[in-house]
Amino acid sequence: MIRPWNSLSRSLLLIALVAMGVSASWADDERAYFSELPVVASVSRLPQRIADAPTAVTVIDRELIKASGARDLSDVFRLVPGFQTFPNNTEAAQVTYHGMSDGEYSPRLQVLVDGRSLHSPLFSNGINWATIPVALEDIERIEVVRGTNAVSYGSNAFLGVVNIITVDPALAQGFSISTGYGSQNVRDYALRAGGRIGDVGDFRFTYKQQNDDGLTNRWDWVDSFRSRLFDFRSDFSLSDRDSLQFSIGQIEGVTQRGRLNTTTWQQKPEDPIRDMRQTDAYVQFLWRRVLSPTSDLQLRYSYVVDRSSDEFSIPFAGRIYRVNQSGDEGARHELEIQNSLKLIDTSRLVWGASWRTDSMRSDWTLPGQGAVQRDLARIFGNLEWKPSHWFTGNAGISGENDSMAGFHMAPRVSGNFHLSPENTIRTGFSRAYRTGSILGYRGDWWTVSGGLPKYQFAGNPNMPPERMDTWEIGYLGDWRESRMSLDVRVFNETIHDRLLSIDQNIANNLIPDTIMPVQKVWIRGFEYQYKWQPFESTRIVLNQAFADIGSSYLQSALANPNNSLGNAAKSAAIREQTEYSMPHRSTSLLVMQKLHWNLDFSVAGYWQDRMKWSTNSWSPKYRRFDARLAYLFRWSGLGGEVAYTIQSLNGAHSEYKWNDEPSDRVVDRRQWISLRLDF
Structure with missing residues (x-):
């Protein structure tokens, strides 16, 4: 059982309650917290009130991002019920929804930036959170779809969508510079400039670099992280009906790989x-035309285009x-082309089509195959139907034809x-498919x-x-009168033919591992997000998720007694990883408080039960x-902010542990001071 109310927790709660009593007003130009429910477009691709959307959505705005104290994008998702993450270390950070994190990357969660998917054929058709090409300061909002959305965004939107x-x-507009300096060698610098392009456009340019010493090194590995980001976006009004958005950028992330010999503490020659x-480099054009x-x-x-290298030589x-x-x-x-239109007074439709070609080359994992395409x-199409004030119906369907995986709908x-303007009940059914990576088919x-x-x-070409x-x-x-909202989701998700990499013959090194359907998995539980603004100067966000995961092995996977599942220990480890890939209980609490003298204070708390990231790695409670x-x-035209942020102020703990090593990737207290100047 989680026991959040220890002495430190009580102290933090006392600070928050005292802060609530301080009378302070929001700036005049800020929106009221609950002036209206947000309009979201990430679920059906139609702008909708959250009360009309076909599944649950969490909206994270700029204020929440800033108040969370997050320095990396992956940290932000601790504020979303059902999400888990761990920091960048010798493994790239991961972000998952409802677990199923069997690989190094996140292949079952779709991530978009201004409509562009960040899934990469290089990184196992998943997300490399070390090279997300956007600065936190440039994010207006994040819409998180908590539930499958393959209808709108394809097979990678298997468990959810981050838009x-x-x-x-x-x-x-204008010029802004910022820096952060703190413990664990935190050294961050950023520059942003924005302005007009003639009479028809605006631009925004951002450069940002981050450096730190990573997690505390206490075993046979060395950790550090650094990144460099260049990002440019320009928007043009070509006519009263036409607009054009152009984006280009690149990010480079550098992490450490390898191991030390725990006897001599010298580098291992083979690792x-x-x-x-x-690196991740991109360019995007987005044209919109108002037809009527x-x-x-x-x-x-x-x-x-994504590139990666950790090249070394061994004798x-x-x-x-x-x-x-x-x-x-x-x-x-x-x-991709997309058309949205109003059919009649009670219905709207969005439909579209896309074509995509992926290619990957690797001398190591695809030797002699050149660029595999x-x-x-x-x-796809989504229809919204509102025949009455008390009912909103949504229906959608998509079809994909994949040159490696075939066709599916x-x-x-x-x-x-x-039930009333304040109360809505939502029910729904959806089906999704997730295909494997190029490596899974051809590696x-x-x-x-x-x-x-x-x-x-x-690879398994018949996967x-x-x-x-x-x-x-x-x-x-x-x-709204009480300035409160509550969003509850009760779910029953059943995954058929879960794909895993299996050793086909554990006794023979000349028979390779391959990916094959191994399990049927069911995920059941509920989660909620509660928001409350008890005073003009105070905001509270509380999230909780409760879930149980069960599984059974497919008979086809058990047919070979020599594979991993024929070994009792390995079979048990795979089952344990599946059923603990999501903690049974997780909680997050964020309190935001405006004080006198232009001070902003926020405190966030996270409680998480034990879970496993893979068969060899886990996170203790x-x-x-x-x-x-x-x-x-x-001051006379110069604006800005100075802030002090502290993470893990309650001390060291582990969020990612490898096997049963005596002391592994420790998240220690990290603190820094940041300064931003706006000209």
Whole structure:
């Protein structure tokens, strides 16, 4: 059982309650916290009130991002019920919703920046959180769809969607510089400039670099992280009906890989300490045309290229072998067209189509295959029907034809019953598919194990997609007079043919691992988000998730007694990882308080039960508290902010532990002072 109310917790609560009693007003130009329920477009691709959306949505605005004290984007999602994350270390940070985090990256969660998917063919068709090409300061809001949304965004939106919407350049005029300096070698610098482009456009340019020493080094590894980001966006009004958005940028992230020999504390020749360099570069064009007062057309093209290298050399059998397990390059071209229109007074429709081609090359994991290409064509549609003030219906369907995975369709239907203006009941069913990565279908590589060659992995060209059926019921309460809202989601998610990498013969190093359907998994539980503004100067956000995960092995996976599942210990480890891939209980609490003298104070608390990230890594039960105090100032045209942020103020704990090593990736107290000047 979680026991959040220890002495430190009571002290923090007392601080928050005292702060609530301080009389302070929001700035005149800020929106009231509950002036109206947010309008979101990430669920059905139609702008809708949250009360009309077919599934649950959490909106994280700029104020919440700042108040959280987050320095990395992955940290922000601690404020979303059902989400888990761990920091960048020798492994790239992960963000998952409802677990299923069997790989290094997050292949079951779709992440978008201004409509562009961040899924990469290079990183196992997942998200590399070390190279997210957006600065926190440039985020206007994040819409998090808590539930499958393959209907709107394809197979990677298997468990949910994170849609990051950046600041309009017209709202980022002027010049701003900022820096952060603190413990664990935190050294951050940023520069942002914005202005007009003639009479028809605006631009925003951001440069940002981050440096730190990573998590505390207490075992056989070395950690550090640094990144460099360049990001440019410009918006043009071409006519009274046409607009164009152009974006281009690049981010480089560098983490540490390798191990030390725990006897000599020297580098292991077969796995030396080395830099892993990863880059993400992109360009995007987005054209919009208003066809009529009730219809518009949108055309988007994006090109993204990811590169990675942790190259080193090892001697073997009198020869020197070049090893580059993370390289080399993945690229994606995507073209999408979308049309939204009002059919009649009671219904709206959005439909569209997209074409995508992915390619990947790697001398290590795809030897001799050159650039392996994958093509995907997709069509989608969502219909909203509001025949009465008390009912909103949503129906959608999409079809994908994948050159590697074949054709599949994903439907969704839901009904929202508005019992009153303040109370809504939501019910729905959806089906989603998730396809494997290029490596999953075509990978082929060897390694060295115990001084002997090992055929490490061979792709499965006949690998089927995973399928998930979701039933959910939700409740949304919007009590504006009391400035409170409550969003509850009860879910039953069943994953058929869960894909996992399995050793086909644990006794024979010449028979490779492969990916195959292994389990049926069911995830059941409920989660809620509660918001309250008891005073003009105080905001509270409380999130909790409760879940149980069960699984059973497929008979087809058990047919081979020599594979991993034929070994009792390995079979038990896989089952344990599945059923603990999400904590049974998790809680987050954020209190935001405006004080006198232009001071902002916030404190966040996180409580999480034990969970497993993979069969070899896990997170013990922990609690963590972060706090931030900021002073806003303006002197004769010069504005800015100075802030003090402290993370893990309650002391060291582990959020990512490898096997049963005596002391591993420790999240220790980290604190820094930041300064921003706006000209």
